[in-house]
Amino acid sequence: MEKMRPEEYMEKLKEAFETVLPIVQDVFPLDVMFALTDTEKFRAYLPGKEVAIPMRPDMPIPPRSGIRGALDEMRTISANLGEEVYGTAFKSVSKPLRDESGQAAGVLTLGISLKNQQILDGAAEHLAQSSGEVRTATHDIAQTATDLASEIGTLKEIGQSVVSELKKTDDILRFIKEVSENSTLLGINASIEAAHAGEQGRGFGVVAKEIRKMAESSAASARQIEQILATIQNRIQMLDDTLGRCAAQSEHQAAATEEIAASMEQLAESAAEIKSIAKLL
Known part of the structure; x- marks a missing residue:
């Protein structure tokens, strides 16, 4: 079978170009243009809606264009x-x-709009930047929550130490009560002896009365101190319970923010992948 001459071959290509490529352009999801050249000039051109170059059939191939490079190499x-x-x-x-x-017959050129790539690349860049900022913020929050949990733990230990010290006052109160009770008995005994002594024991009776007053006052003071200490212990216990709940919440917050930070890491990686995909468009 006789081979076609170069001009005949180019005419066949041009006919196929004009028949097939408009259909391809219609179904292609992006804006595209097509151009066909021989070894010297343009032979056919199908501009896109936005992708277009100022050319006409028979225009010479630009000397430093990609088309000339494809022919030369x-x-x-x-x-x-x-x-x-x-x-x-x-x-x-x-x-x-x-x-x-x-032999080299010509070049088929495809021009694909980069508009979607630029939009996707910009969105990926913004996503990467935003995810980085959120990641930094969540790391800071997690560290703050961890530090807060540590401080709360310290306060809890101090509260427990105060409760322990307050319990030592039980011995002091017990001693005061014993002194009060003994003073009361001493006052009663002194009153009895003063009564037996009659007129000579009058001064002794005054002393006995003062001892009883002192004993009653000591007992009342001991009861008041006991009530105050009991209130303090209850309040400290409430504080201890509250600090315990705060510590648990802080630990939970720290764990949650670390999970968020990990998600932001994955999001940043996804943004990088989106940028890579955008470059393929």
């Missing part, structure tokens, strides 16, 4: 072009074509 060349070049950012992929004899 006979390999697929990709490049990202910013908005400053043609007004919209897109990724250019130029694939060299060979004729039936294996």
Whole structure:
């Protein structure tokens, strides 16, 4: 079978280009453009809605373009072009074509809009930055909660120490009560002896009366002290219970914030993966 001449081969490619690529463009999920060249000039062009370059059929191939590089090196060349070049950012992929004899026949170029990539890349960057800030904040909160739990533990120990010291006052109160009781007995005995002594024991009776008053006053004071100490013990016990609950809540908060920080780490990793995927678009 006779091989087609280069011009015939290019006409076949142009016919296929004009027949198939508009359909591909319609079903492609991103905005794309297509261009077909021979070894010297453009032969067909299908602009996208936003991705477009100022060209016309028979326009020469730019000397330092990806198309010229693909022809010279006979390999697929990709490049990202910013908005400053043609007004919209897109990724250019130029694939060299060979004729039936294996010689360079031209280049098929695909231009893919980078608009979605830029949006996705910006969102990923913002997500990475936000997750980093949240991660730092949660680490700080977790550390604060841990420190708070430690401080509460110290307060709890102090409260328990105070309760222990207060219990030592029981011996002092017991001694005061014993003194009071003995003083009362001493006053009663002194009154009896004063009564037996008659007129000569009158002064002794006054002393006995004062001893009884002192004993009653000591007993009343002991009861008041006992009540006060009991109240203090109850309040300290309530404080101890409250501190215990606060310590448990602080520990729970520290654990919860550490879990949040771990989630933020995963979120940051996901943001990096999104950026990697965006670069493939």
